[in-house]
Amino acid sequence: VPQASTYIDLSIPGVPLPILTYEVPESLGRAPIAGMRAVVPLGKRIVTGFITEVHQRTATANIRAVLELPDSEAIMSEQIIRLCRWISHYYHAPLGETLKATLPQGMDIEGERIIAMQTADIEQIESAIGRSKIKRAILDQLSTGEVISEDKLRKTVHASSISAQLRDLSADGIISIETVMKAPTAKVKYRKAIRLQAGWQREAQIRELIELIEKRAPKQVNIIALLWSAFQKGVVSLPMQEAIESARTGSSAVHALADKEIIEIFEEEVTREVSITYEEVDKEITLTDEQQSVFATLSAQIDAGEFAANLLYGVTGSGKTQVYIEAIAHALATGMNALVLVPEVSLTPQLVYRFRKAFGDEVTVMHSRLSIGERFDAWRLTREGKYRVVVGVRSAIFAPLDNLGIIIVDEEHEPSYKQSDQQPRFHARDVAVMRGWTESAVVVLGSATPSAESWHNAQQGKYQLIEMTKRIAGATMPEITIVDMIEARKMSAAKGSFSDDLLARLRSRREQSEGSIVFQNRRGYAMHIECGDCDYVPHCINCSITLTYHKDKQLLQCHYCGYTSRLPLNCPECGSKELHQQGSGTQRLEEELQELIPETRILRMDFDSTRRKGSHDMMLTSFAEDGADVLLGTQMVAKGLDFDRVTLVGVVSAEQSLLMPDFRAEERTFQLLTQVSGRSGRGAKKGEVVLQSTQTAHQVFTHILEDDYRGFITIELQRRKALFYPPFARVVLITFLDDNDGKAAAASRVFANLIEHKADFFKMYPPQAALIKRINRKYRYQVFCRVDKQKDPDGLRFESVLKAAETEFHKRRESRGVIVVIDIDPYNLM
DNA sequence: AGCACGCCGACT
C-alpha cells in the first residue's frame, strides 16, 4: 500500500544553497512543523536546518531522508519566521543564517567523524603510510588504541586538513570512520536534590524517627531536621550539596537515608541566572504630569491591541525609564508581554536594576557577557513562559516572547543596535518596528537625541511623536560652557590636556564634595609610540593601523586584530632611544589629572578597567557611594548614569568625533555631547558642563550650547537631503576583502562594473580603498551606493541587482576567494 | 610513482 509522504523545505545556515527539500520518514514518530529544526545529511556531512515549510508533494528528484527532528514543538514562531524572511530580503542575508540568529549559541546538532584503528598488521600499515608524514602522524596517534574525533586528530597532528588522508586510510582498511551526531553544547543543567518521601511527611513520624536514630546516626538526624524545617516552610526539596554542607556531613548519611526509603535523591533542573551587583537607594516615585500623559497615550495604544510606532523624544533626566516601567506593567496586567532593548546591558546597570525591582522574577536579561548556559536558559524559559519581560541588547529583538504588547527601544539612536560584524547585518531598531507590525504590538523608540532617521519618520507621520520636555522635579538643565583650546594654549591657560577653566572647576567640586565626570571623547586609547629622531611609528603587522601603547602591561597592541608586541627599547629604524608616547588615552589622562590635582580621587572607567564581569557595576556603585571625586572615562561614562552628586562634566576634546570621516559625524557629536552633558545636575543642584574644543566655531557647538535639538536636527536634515544621504537615501556599503591587494581592488572594480549600468535608481561612488586599508591581513576595497527610497521603497529592487551581480561575480575566475561583505544601512563606514 | 595542492562542481 503506497503511503503519502511528508516533505519539508529546509533552510540550512552556513551553506550557500537555496532551500532544500527532504523527506520525513514515519519511523521518526514525529510530525514536522515549520519552526522546528531538522537534522539531515548534506553530502558527507550531518547538519541542522530550520523547517520553513511542510508539504505532501514535491517535484524535486534525489530526495534524502531527515535523520532526526530534535524538537517536540516549533522553537520559533510563525511570526519570527515571517520577520526573518523580511530581514533576509532587506538586509541581503541568507534565511538560514537569519533564523539561526534568533536562537542562543550552542544549539547546533552536527555530525562528527570518529576515527578508530582497524588493524594491527605492521606491514599493511607501513604500506598504507607510504611516504606521507601526515598519515604517519595520524597512525602514531591512533596506535595507542585511542578513539578520537577528526577535529581533535587534526589538531594533534597540526595539519590544516586531514580529510584526504583519512579517506585513503579508510579505503585501505587501516582505520574506521564513523559519523555520529554531536550533542549540542547548550544543555539544561541538573543537580542532585533530596526530599522526604511521601510517607515521611508528617510531624509525628519525623519525631519518632529522630528519637529512634538520634544516638546512632546524628548526621542523618541533621539532614532530616533540615528537610523537615524546609518542608514546614513549604520548601519541598533541598539541593543535595547544600544540605550536606549545612548538616556538616558527607554524602554517606544522605545515601543511608535514601536506602532506608526515608528520603529520595533526584535530579532537579537548575536555572542559570546572573545576579546583579549594582544597587541604589530607591527614590520615591510619582509620575509627573508629563510622564502621566505619555503613559496614558501608550496604555491606550496597548489596550487597542494594534500596531503603533512612537518616537519618544524625552530630554535627559525627563524620566523615560519610569514611563517604560509603567507601560510594561500595564501590558503585563492585560496579559501581554514586553520586550526592552538597550544599547549595552553592562552600560545600563541602573535600568536593569529598576526593571528587576519592578518585575522581579518575571524579567530576564539577555546580553553578550552571559555564558552559553545562561543564554540558553534565558531563551528557553522565556519561550516556556516563565519570563514575561525581556531586557536585552540587539540580539534580544528575537526573544521568543509570544503575545507581545509592547516593544521598547531605549536610546534608539545608539549605533550598537546595528549589527555589522556578521550576517544578518540588521538594525535592531528597524527590526523592532517590523516585529511590532507583524505581531500587532506597540513600539516605543526612546531618545533624548533621536536619530535623523527616526526624526524624519516622525515628521513624515510614520511614527507618532511623543515629547517629554522637562526634567523631573528639582533638576534643571546644566549650564554649558565651551573653552577654545587653541586660544587657551596660546594664552598659556592650559596644562596638557586640561584648560585652567576646567581644572579650577574640578578643584572647587572636590572642595564641596561634589562629583565630576571627565569624558574623553575618543575611541579606545590613542596612545601610540613615536621615534624622536626619525619618523618611525610601530604599526600592526596585520593591519594598516598604528599600535596602541598600554602602559600598565608595557605592551603595544593592535586595536583591530589584537596583535601584541613588546615595547622596543630602541627605535628599530635608526636605533635611537628617544621613543615617546603620543596622543592621550584615558590612562594618560588619569596620570595628568592626578599630577595637576594631586589630592583628587579618580576612578578610571574604560574598556580595560571594566573587562572583568561585574567590575563595571562595582565601579559605579563605588562612585555613587564612597564618593571618588572624578569619574574619568570613555563613552561608557556618557551612558545612562544617574547620579545626583555629579554637578560637573568636562569633555576633554569635544571635536574628536566631529572630525571622523563619516556623514553621521555631526549627528554623533551632538548626541554624544548632549548625552554626556545630561549626566550633570540630575539632583537638586544645578549642573555645569565644560566642553574643550579646537573647533569652537563649528555649528554643532552652537546648538549644543543652546541645548537646541530641534535646531540641530532641522539643519542636519537639510544637509542630508542636499547631499542625498540617509534618511533620504538608503546607503549600501559593499566591501571586498582579500589577502592580495591587487585582487581585492580588481574584485571591487568587477563588481562595480556589474551594477553600474543598472544605476537608474541609485548612485554609486567608484570603488576605492577603505579608510583602513588592511585589517587582519586582508586588504579592503569598497563600493558605496545611495539608493533612491522613492524608486525602491522596500529595497527589493536593489536586492535583485545585488543578487544578479553576485551570481555573475562568482563566475569570474579573478574574483575567486575574494570575500564580499554587503551592509545595508551601515553605521560604520570604515 | 606517490603525494600535496589548487581548481571546480555538487550538495535536496
Add this chain to the structure above:
DNA sequence: GTCGGCGTGCTC
C-alpha cells in the same frame, strides 16, 4: 561552507 574528483607539479 565542505567534500570529492581530477589535473599539475614537486620530490624521492
